[in-house]
């Protein structure tokens with residue numbers, strides 16, 4: 001089965017000549033949730049707008065559901081749901097009126113009540129949009145994106161402005177939609193959001209893909225951290241040799257030793273065995289697996305230093 005989203009060597013140059021997207025390629029399979037991450041100004045929104053058919057690429061190609069979303073908009077648009085960063089609703093309308101208005105322009109739309117129920121806004125149906133909180137406006141955006149029961153959903157920073165509970169409720173909903181077969185492309189600034197939802201991701205930096213792959217693979221490529229205090233009377237050289245423990249770097253501060261290792265379990269086991277055999281305690285022991293946040297920061301720093 002062809003991929004639902006296919007992006008090849010995509011480029012986008014703005015009118016002033018600035019190239020925001022510099023030859024990126026990726027694909028998203030049906031029912032998959034793919035996250036686009038990136039530093040500020042990396043080109044996420046510029047990319048998503050091309051996928052949504054809001055502008056033509058300067059070079060390269062985009063296919064959504066097998067069509068060009070810009071030139072074949074009529075074939076693609078009814079099957080996609082879009083949640084933009086800035087919704088921009090008429091502020092005097094109530095929540096229910098806003099959804100009703102959109103439903104009027106959408107074929108096969110869900111009933112208004114169902115759409116509001118989905119995003120937890122049913123009790124705010126008669127409130128004017130201008131009186132909604134920022135988080136509630138994001139949920140109204142999401143309700144509108146879901147009106148036509150889309151096969152493909154574009155979510156551009158869907159939980160910005162939501163409190164922790166609102167964010168988790170939105171994650172639950174997005175998971176349910178994905179489980180029901182909806183293909184989702186998500187951009188987000190929250191790394192834990194990508195970790196919680198995405199199967200695969202790409203991290204953009206200055207218009208290029210710096211790293212892409214399954215979330216667990218991207219994380220596993222980063223070293224883990226292990227730190228502890230050297231027991232009194234012991235020196236670094238008394239520890240087991242660090243190389244075979246997968247240690248890629250180490251530093252000491254006072255008696256505290258900090259190691260980065262690509263073999264966390266092995267390193268931790270060997271150090272604890274060494275401590276037991278030496279009849280000492282590794283005080284302040286802290287073992288931390290790599291996280292997506294570290295992968296992200298590492299990539300951002302690496303790219304900075306190669307400039």
Ligand SMILES: Nc1ncnc2c1ncn2[C@@H]1O[C@H](COP(=O)(O)OP(=O)(O)OP(=O)(O)O)[C@@H](O)[C@H]1O
Nearest residue numbers: 014015018020038039040041042043044045046047
């Ligand atoms: N209409 C425009 N004309 C010229 N440059 C633009 C235009 N829109 C965006 N840019 C530039 O393109 C680059 C990418 O912007 P884009 O909004 O796609 O990044 P982003 O990854 O979505 O960023 P953020 O995370 O900050 O929302 C930025 O340097 C931005 O200033």
